[in-house]
Amino acid sequence: MSFRYGPLLLPYRAASSAAAEVQVHDGQLYRIARDRTGEQAAAARLGGIGFAPAGSVIAAAGSGNAFFLEDDQAGTDWLSVMLDEIPALRASGWTIDTAADFPVRVVEADGDIAAELHEGSGIDWLELHLGVIVDGVRVDLVPALVALLAEHDGEGLIVDDDDDAPFLVPLLDGRLLSLPLGRVRPIIEALMELFAGGGIDPQAQRISFSRFDAAELALLEERSGIEWKGGEALRALGRQLREAGGAIPPAAVPASFRGTLRPYQAEGVAWLQFLRAAGLGGVLADDMGLGKTVQTLAHLAVEQAEGRLDRPALIVCPTSLVPNWTLEAARFAPDLKVLALHGPARRERFGEIAAHDLMLTTYPLLTRDHEVLTAQDWHAVILDEAQTIKNPNAETTQQALRLRAGQRLCLSGTPLQNHLGELWSLFDFLAPGFLGSARGFRARYRTPIEKHGDGARQESLARRVRPFLLRRTKEEVAQELPPRTDITESVEMEAGQRAIYESVRLAMHAKVQAAIAERGLARSGIIILDALLKLRQACCDPRLLKLKGAREGKAGSAKLERLMEMLPTMLEEGRRVLVFSQFTSMLALIEARLQAAGIEWLTLTGDTTDRAAPVRRFQAGEVPVFLISLKAGGVGLNLTAADTVIHYDPWWNPAVEDQATDRAHRIGQDKRVFVHRLITLGSIEEKMETLKERKRALVASVLDAEHGGALKLTEADVEELFGAVG
DSSP: OOOOOOOOOOOOOOOOOSEEEEEETTEEEEEEEEEEHHHHHHHHHHHHHTEEEEEHHHHTTTTOOOEETTTSTOOOOHHHIIIIIIHHHHHOOOOOOTTTOOOOEEEEEEEEEEEEEEEEEEOOOOOEEEEEEETTEEEOOHHHHHHHHHHTTTTTTOOOOOSSSSSEEEEETTTTTEEEEHHHHHHHHHHHHHHHTSSOOTTTTTTTOOOHHHHHHHHHHHHHOOEESSSSHHHHHHHHHHTTTTOOOOOOTTTTTOOOOOOHHHHHHHHHHHHHHHHHEEEEEOOTTHHHHHHHHOOOHHHTTOOOOOSSSEEEEEGGGGGHHHHHHHOOOOOOEEEOOOOOGGOOOOOOEEEEEEEEHHHHHHTHHHHHHSSSSSEEEEEEGGGGGGGGSSHHHHHHOOEEEEEEEEEEEEEOSHHHHHHHHHHHHHSSTTTTOHHIIIIIIIIIIHHHHHHHHHHHHHHGGGGGOOOHHHHHOOOSOOOEEEEEEEEEOOOOHHHHHHHHHHHHHHHHHHHHHHHHHTTEEEHHHHHHHHHHHHHHHHGGGGOOOGTTTTOHHHHHHHHHHHHHHHHHTTTTEEEEOOOHHHHHHHHHHHHHHTOOEEETTOOOSSSSSHHHHHHSSSSEOOOOHHHHHHHSSSTTTTTTTESSOOSSSSHHHHHHHHSSSSTTTOOEEEEEEEETTTTTHHHHHHHHHHHHHHHHHHHHHHSOOOOOOOHHHHHHHHHHOO
């Protein structure tokens, strides 16, 4: 600390008591009258901040004007001194010099922050730059802000409500840029949200936007309150996406399309066309029965009519749906040349692919025919029942990711059945990286939302995917659809069946407990699932268990008896009935009873080679009862001739049951639909119904295990499942 007297700069000497001293400066002799009171006041002011004289060692070297900041001074540190005290000293007339190598250098910006979008290193990527002038030099804040976001994991950057409070941005050269919080709050909040959404790569030191990020970019621009330059097309697309389709122009469906689209279906086609024009893909997630197939065919018909379908489009679907797509394409878009590559002779037709407009294949064939399918450039790749690729590690999913296409689309009435990871898998196909890595998505979304009920994260995820996911429910758009009535039929087991059920329960309970004791809960999943299966079979009919005492059927089946009470009455009323079961062996037992009762029926299972024939006969009214295995016929069938659906055995996942019900309760249905669910009292089925309401996580665990995942139960959960009802 020194004091200026005229042209002289004199050091502070706390021990000196002389009121005046003589100095020579530039050949001139000066007699200085020191203001000891003022100098002591200055030293006292430093002391009030937390500085103390450097001590006798430094003083002995003639540097008694040195002060240091005491580390143990409560509430005082160099950062607070540089932010608060140094500006106050300067305002009081002090001159402050800062050494070039001083580690805490706080600087301020000259002028406002300006946002610019520049072409990035990748195709169709734009990079954001946030420029500000610091000490006469333009500085890009983006690398510093990305580093700051990564350090705090995108959270807790703003803890002050005072807009006048300083917000510090550590620049990459070590300086700290101090900005008024009110000036940067909108930018920081928007970037925090973008970081949480996986839209910022913390390793890249940059913020890049693709077409899929356009909506987030528009949100950032809207909230930042600063002027933007560059990227006008992407910014305009973002604003359009954020308007939730309100600005999407209608699509002109050609006369060659042989169908009349309902208003919501026309909007769906316009949405698909809008995405195509923007170079984007999406998930058409309308409820089952609202015509996703028709909307897709209309979309392709528009592409053909306007000359853009210069390469074939590929539809990947479950094996059971190939006939449905073939028939629907011939009915609605006969100008499309369709090639169904299915069956053992398909390899002979690989050379015909390029001569067709639309090619159909199946998920199992993606793996077998991957060399041909991944070598072709497709106009569009469309995944029907896209939830099939919900396991990102499955070979089918990996091959789907390798398909090359101008547009990628997913069709699914149930894009999210069990957990948010399934949604991530769909978007990983549509736009890899859009929701970050699987690990990052789990940390940012799945865990906070599924385990902690984080509403803010849920809204953030919904906002990010909303522009690319179109979902309409039957209640919203199909007011003409007749009402659906759900009825739970509670069935009480007779003594014989109850005895078998209890003996199986006790045996399975003991087996599960022994397995857990021997190998632990985590390694007992297969045994637990097998035990659950046997209890469900005992509820349906003890004969499914193949036990010696149950083979003759003497124990009886309360469900089968109830079904045979219901059907004759329903048929007398003129009802037409679908009966769903997960067990084909149960359908065989029902067939035997129907034959004995003289009731005609049709059956569709995975072994049915000609699926179209029984569907056609049922729709024509030739046969009143249709027995369908849930796996083979739960999707892709139009059975509007039915007005009654019976779920013989309930399943953990209500979405699967709803899919099956929607075979009848769909567009084209003109009758009220009655849905009966047979539930065995005092059994695993009744517990399943309770668990659906109370323990969603437990149910999701069982569902995940059924599809090859880990069974994540606690021992208390196991006891609840296998314990006695009571």
